[in-house]
Amino acid sequence: MNIEMERVLIVDDHSLVRDGMRSLLEISFPDCEILEAGALTEAVDALSRGDEVDMVLLDLNIPDVTRFSGLTELRDHFPSVPVVMVSGQLDRITVREALAAGAAGFVPKSLKRNEIVDALRQVLEGEIYIPEFLGEEDDASREAAQTLARIDTLTPQQTVVLRHLVNGKLNKQIAYELNVSMTTVKAHVSAILQKLHAYSRTHAVILANRAGFN
Structure with a gap:
């Protein structure tokens, strides 16, 4: 419908x-x-x-x-x-x-x-x-454009978390860097996966790298 x-x-x-x-x-x-x-x-x-x-x-x-x-x-x-x-x-x-x-x-x-x-x-x-x-x-260009557009929908904090993911940081390292709880980091990661249409954090990193996000 x-x-x-x-x-x-x-x-x-x-x-x-x-x-x-x-x-x-x-x-x-x-x-x-x-x-x-x-x-x-x-x-x-x-x-x-x-x-x-x-x-x-x-x-x-x-x-x-x-x-x-x-x-x-x-x-x-x-x-x-x-x-x-x-x-x-x-x-x-x-x-x-x-x-x-x-x-x-x-x-x-x-x-x-x-x-x-x-x-x-x-x-x-x-x-x-x-x-x-x-x-x-x-x-590849179409996928990159879509990914960049989806990254733009992230909150500032989610964008920071995504950057840490791209840099290979673990959840506990991200929590330490941002001075937040592990639960908060996990919530951010879940939101990132949903917004980027990614099925895992690795997939999210691959999409971000292909789109030239840094």
Whole structure:
């Protein structure tokens, strides 16, 4: 059963683009309330009013942001809201940087309408959407981008613990370094495994190393 979207915020300075996205959303999610903003400041105002949204669709290039500064600001102030980057710019570096900065997905404007809807549904279901243009031959880059995006969801303390794991520290050593109990360290490790979709601490370390985390 598909998860339905109840409220979404479109952030794009081009009214024609917003109209096109609105039309797509109205057809695919008929009961969804659609909010619009032409600039990041307008988006922040809308979210600050307490309008809970299922996701934000953020254009990469809007006048009052520089590259990923808009994404970073939204993630800092509204960490529970998934932010999907929507852009006509399409290259591996941009996609990877967006996901590493905390984007819940990167949707190229060149995608077909049904592909955009599928991408948004993946995000609604808690997945991170990565465009297929990366290709099967670039599976390692896709996995690394996903891992970096998941690492970005860790708390500061969990990130520190992951760094210790990567450096080969045992739980008791980590507990000593951080001056916390073994129980606390184990709780952090369990949370890390869950967030990284890792089945063991060794697997988590392998994923982190492949992604270039240090």
